């Protein structure tokens with residue numbers, strides 16, 4: 001099967017990012033990186049079952065923790081979870097409709113790239129200067145983050161914009177392009193930090209993710225290599241032979 005067919009075999013709740021909550025420990029790591037504290041008004045855009053609100057209010061003592069969730073079942077779960085916790089609020093609505101001007105810190109994490117772009121424009125308009133945005137995997141758009149503990153990013157308003165993708169990559173990863181070794185290390189670090197991949201799947205996920213990272217870099221013309229390097233051919237072969245997933249069509253589209 002090709003990559004699209006493989007993705008289609010996964011539950012749509014995961015591929016569309018509807019309910020894929022971060023472990024509590026990971027949420028705490030994010031909050032520590034962002035220096036979440038007593039003066040903050042925290043917003044989780046797409047709060048799922050509200051666990052981030054609970055942690056922000058009970059363990060980090062924020063002034064207020066507000067979750068926005070459009071999935072009614074999840075929003076209800078968040079309401080239940082937070083009903084006895086002071087200073088929390090769950091808004092059952094589309095996050096694009098909620099005013100963010102009082103927020104001092106916002107968590108943004110969903111798979112939909114159009115929604116991410118619209119959120120970015122909204123944050124540029126509404127978030128006050130000094131407001132921080134927490135993202136996972138990459139800073140949004142071409143912004144340059146203030147704090148990085150890959151794959152976690154904190155970006156502060158007013159947002160600083162890189163002149164090019166290569167400049168952004170340099171500010172984040174220290175070099176202006178991504179080679180396959182870097183792609184592999186990023187995949188490993190992502191898997192370690194997210195704490196969600198079981199040990200027995202680790203090898204498979206690392207191969208898959210490092211190929212996807214490198215192929216994306218190649219297509220966006222920010223791969224360091226000028227030719228497809230030997231390890232990419234090798235791992236494409238392993239994916240096809242042992243797992244029946246043919247990723248070569250991703251390269252064909254280039």
Ligand SMILES: C[S@@+](CC[C@H](N)C(=O)[O-])C[C@H]1O[C@@H](n2cnc3c(N)ncnc32)[C@H](O)[C@@H]1O
Nearest residue numbers: 017018021022046047048069070071094095109
């Ligand atoms: C990947 S989950 C993140 C959950 C939680 N913030 C976390 O990091 O663990 C994304 C959440 O965003 C919600 N969501 C997606 N689009 C939304 C929208 N337009 N308005 C509000 N919530 C939305 C989904 O229902 C889902 O609960």
